Amino acid sequence: MATEVKVPTLGESISEATLGQWLKAPGEAVKADEPIASLETDKVAVEVNSPVDGVMGEQAVAEGATVQVGAVIALVEAGGTAASGATPAPQDRTAVGKAEQAAPAEPASAPVSYGSGEQDNSVPAQGGSGDDNAALTLSPAVRRLVLERHVDPSQIKGTGKDGRITKDDVLAAKPVTARAPEALPASSQAQAPAAAATGGRKEERVRMTRLRQTVARRLKEAQNTAAMLTTFNDVDMTEVIAARARYKDLFEKKHGIRLGFMGFFVKAATLALRDVPGVNGSIEGDEIVYRDYADISVAVSAPQGLVVPVIRDAQDLSFAGVEKTIADFGKRAKDGTLKMEEMKGGTFTISNGGVFGSLMSTPIINPPQSAVLGLHRIEERPVVRDGQIVARPMMYLALSYDHRLVDGREAVSFLVRIKEAIEDPTRLLIDL
Incomplete structure (x- = not known):
């Protein structure tokens, strides 16, 4: 039986919040009162807890979306069994990756892109044995902090669940200053526009928290x-x-x-x-x-x-x-x-x-x-x-x-x- 997870009362005069990060993925086992999501309000972050023991079901809201007090944001299957190989990310990045590969290539605005606004939660991953087009999935709160502190998320070792990057990881990282071209990923070097090599100017637009x-x-x-x-x-x-x-x-x-x-x-x-x-x-x-x-x-x-x-x-x-x-x-x-x-x-x-x-x-x-x-x-x-x-x-x-x-x-x-x-x-x- 599925139990609805609703946005709790957030305090006097506060009627809505932003879903900052999912802490549990569909198919993962959860316990009663265990945090499954983090909400960002005007003043503080608020955790949403599971009402019952069971398995995380459907997530009705994407990270970064605005939710009203009392709205249903997820379902928990009471007494269910956790699925093997459940992924921590609530979104299927495979389809996104294929769509990006099929689309015409556009010149990047910087050697390393951190993303902006709410349209993309990923950044190019550097190094390792995987595909050069692999993506690091960041929550909106972590992504904003990456932009504010000018750090390279591909150089950060995540300490969160399943290796996800947390706010503390970003705060402990060193800001990006001047980096030699050979330190950049090969794919990033290939996509760097000529304007960047000649001192072109850049802009970032990030939604205010x-x-x-x-x-x-x-x-x-x-x-x-x-x-x-x-x-x-x-x-x-x-x-x-x-x-x-x-x-x-x-x-x-x-x-x-x-x-x-x-x-x-x-x-x-x-x-x-x-x-x-x-x-x-x-x-x-x-x-x-x-x-x-x-x-x-x-x-x-x-x-x-x-x-x-x-x-x-x-x-x-x-x-x-x-x-x-x-x-x-x-x-x-x-x-x-x-x-x-x-x-x-x-x-x-x-x-x-x-x-x-x-x-x-x-x-x-x-x-x-x-x-x-x-x-x-x-x-x-x-x-x-x-x-x-x-x-x-x-x-x-x-x-x-x-x-x-x-x-x-x-x-x-x-x-x-x-x-x-x-x-x-x-x-x-x-x-x-």
């Missing part, structure tokens, strides 16, 4: 709605660096997590938000909402883009609690397993561009929040201390805020509170 579309829409909405302004300050990191160096080994031994800089800034922000409540507020209609709690949104980099999970009640957490929460968010963002509810309801955001080398920026607020704190790289700069010019590890801070709610005086006062707490971490312990 749902996450990137959502980020673009929300950031533009923020610019159109809020009266944004940014104020800056700098902070001497000497004392925080010294405290971290002094206690990091003991901290990790006791709590099982590394002591980072973000914990200091989260705790400093909770104190500053208490003293300057407007920065922690928001505008709802013709009312201002003030809060006595701090739900800190922390920008985390993920393979599919930037996500912003929320540290709930950060004012009540210890340093260890903050660091464990951030580490867990980072790991699950990489795995694509963050939940929708974990990225809703933040009252203030901290974004650390310093990990990528940023010296200074003007971050955009995350609506309906009224402010965002931008952290940047630490570098030694000459400063004056007690009449002497000395080198100190300095960091620029940027606070972007909604001027409709937060006045300049409040914004400056907030940054000064952060600066004082970081330059004298004892304040964090005695609540000053």
